[in-house]
Amino acid sequence: MGMLSVDLLVTLQILPGFFSNCLFLALYDSVVLLKRVVSLLSCSGSAVGEEWQRMLTSAGLKSIWNSFLLDAYKQVKLGGEAPNSKVVKVPTISSRKLSFSSSRSSDECRLLDFESSDRPLLVEEFSDVADFLLVYIDEAHPSDVWAAPTMEAHSFQVRKHRSLEERVLAAQRLLEHFSMPPQCQLVADCMDNNTNVAYGVSFER
Structure with missing residues (x-):
């Protein structure tokens, strides 16, 4: 199996986990945004002035993708010798x-x-x-x-x-x-x- 085929197989294997993480971050951002809107409408003012840190960002997506690549290409194997890093x-x-x-x-x-x-x-x-x-x-x-x-x-x-x-x-x-x-x-x-x-x-x- 060529290197291109291996990379394609790895990509297909990690896509479900990657998209599930993206969905979780999107839901998290939606909940935080909803709470801020409710807080503003209730005139509590607790959300005013607070910086909203979105989790679903390009930097976040890149970090998640790289983490899945690390796991896919890891050197350690079950039953094998532990890498002496x-x-x-x-x-x-x-x-x-x-x-x-x-x-x-x-x-x-x-x-x-x-x-x-x-x-x-x-x-x-x-x-x-x-x-x-x-x-x-x-x-x-x-x-x-x-x-x-x-x-x-x-x-x-x-x-x-x-x-x-x-x-x-x-x-x-x-x-x-x-x-x-x-x-x-x-x-x-x-x-x-x-x-x-x-x-x-x-x-x-």
Whole structure:
């Protein structure tokens, strides 16, 4: 089967999921718009002055399409070996004394470096039998590209990562806002997104 045939087959396979996501975003935007109209008609004024962030945009459609392509062309296969992607250790809050430039080379490592010798990296059990590793990848909803609706409880914005330093700093913000269990380590994907490509991290997580 030629490359063109493979690409066509992949496209046909991901179209249903892509269109279902588009339909969901269209329904979401419609509900938000309806709520704003009702709020204005009721003279509550709560929607006045609020910026409406539409989700069904060209940037959103591109992000969704790329996520399905990542999943379709992922390197990892069921029953196969786990790709040993390169990642970068994220310094904890207490270890930020070193500058990023001086510690970057020593923080680079491989994904399977975190695997224990007596068990695989991922198993369908709990922390006593599995190793947990959280990989911070390319931001799905960067505030300057395709911002997600803000949630008051966690209302912080992350711009699109333009350097490895920005990605590591964004990952460190996770440690500031969310408590990580001690048995789960945090690393960041490299700027070539090699871990994301290898494991096909789509929006259907």
